[in-house]
Amino acid sequence: MSLLELSGVGRDVRLPDGSLLPVLAGVDLSVAAGEHVSIVGRSGSGKSTLLNVLGLLDSPTAGSYLLDGQPTDSLGGRRRSRLRGETFGFVFQQFNLLPRRTAEENVAAPLLYARGRDFFTRNRAARAMLDRVGLSARALSVPERLSGGEQQRVAIARALVRGPRVVLADEPTGALDVETGAAVMALLTEVTAENGAALVTITHDLSVAALAGRRFRLDAGRLTPVAAGDALAAATSDRTDA
Template identity: 65%
Template sequence: MPLLELEGVTRVVPIPDDEPLRILSGVDLVVDAGEHVSIVGRSGSGKSTLLNILGLLDEPTDGSITFDGVPVRRMSSADRDRRRGREVGFIFQQFNLLPGRTAVENVATPLLYAEPRRFWRRRRLALEMLDRVGLANRAEWMPSRLSGGEQQRVAIARALVRNPRVILADEPTGALDVQTGQSVMQLLDSVAHDTQSALVTITHDPAIAALADRRFRLDGGILHAEQPEAVR
């Protein structure tokens, strides 16, 4: 069963004293467990809007979304919030680490709202995840002491510490050099495969998009599937 399924998803935003702005038009997308899907598109093409819909932050104007077999329209607002907090991991280009907390404290932050069993083990779980991303020796370092690539790996550990079913990465390598960016994507692919999570990468970089199992291009709010050789 697909983890994410979008059918005919449209997003239209009303504009005062003007025509409504159509951001997405009839988007169809299916993402399976353990699969990496990439979506490329120019600035303003609707990538962030699509990511917000996939992450249960926004609702479409028309169309349907199914999350792990459950139609999103049947969920209450509280149900969506709980599912997003429990099962969706967001990774952004800007690391958004808390400057006054160590790497392990940053990674443990999402577990402050976890069930008691994971809440009381939050430091241990955070340390295990930092070890997974190769930063066990940086656990007590403040973000200001970490390189850009290390900060991004801390942000990845923070997003993955809850074992999300869906990982949404918005320009995760945009602030990194090429070599570090490739390393970050290999890490995400490995984690998604090992945990059977769905990984969706939103990027403007064709080289990063080419690392995915399937690739799509968002152009004028319309999602097009691309063949591997078309991504250059």
């Protein structure tokens, strides 16, 4: 059984004039535990919207989404939030770090909602994860004291610290140099494999996309698989997405 399963999913956005803008149309996607899937597409193709639907941040306006075999359309707000925190680790394109909190506090933040030992050892776990992304020396620095690449690695450590079942990564190497980006992708792949977690990457970087076991192209809200031998469509460098 698939861990994530979208069937005919659509997502419309209401514009200020009251009209509806279709962002996703008829998306079918299944992702198994332990699988690495990548999605590429030009800006405005709906990649970030698709990631938000997968992560229970947005709801489809058409079709169905099963999470671990259970429908998500009838989830209440509290249950949806709890399930999101228990299941997903997010690597956001804009980092979304807490501005007045240290790197360690940012990474430990998801464990504030944990129970028992995970809650009481959250700072130790955060330091260990910062060490894995090469930032142990920056644990007490606030985001404004970190470079863009360092902030990205803090965001990745935060996504991984709770051992999520699914990691959703939006441009995970976007702010990194080639060498650091390769190391971060190796880390994402290693940690998700250790936990048997699924990894879904949204990326403009074709070398990052090529690391996935299955690859897809999103164009005008429609998702199509890319065969192993096919070239992925070139993506623009503009990172503004729907």
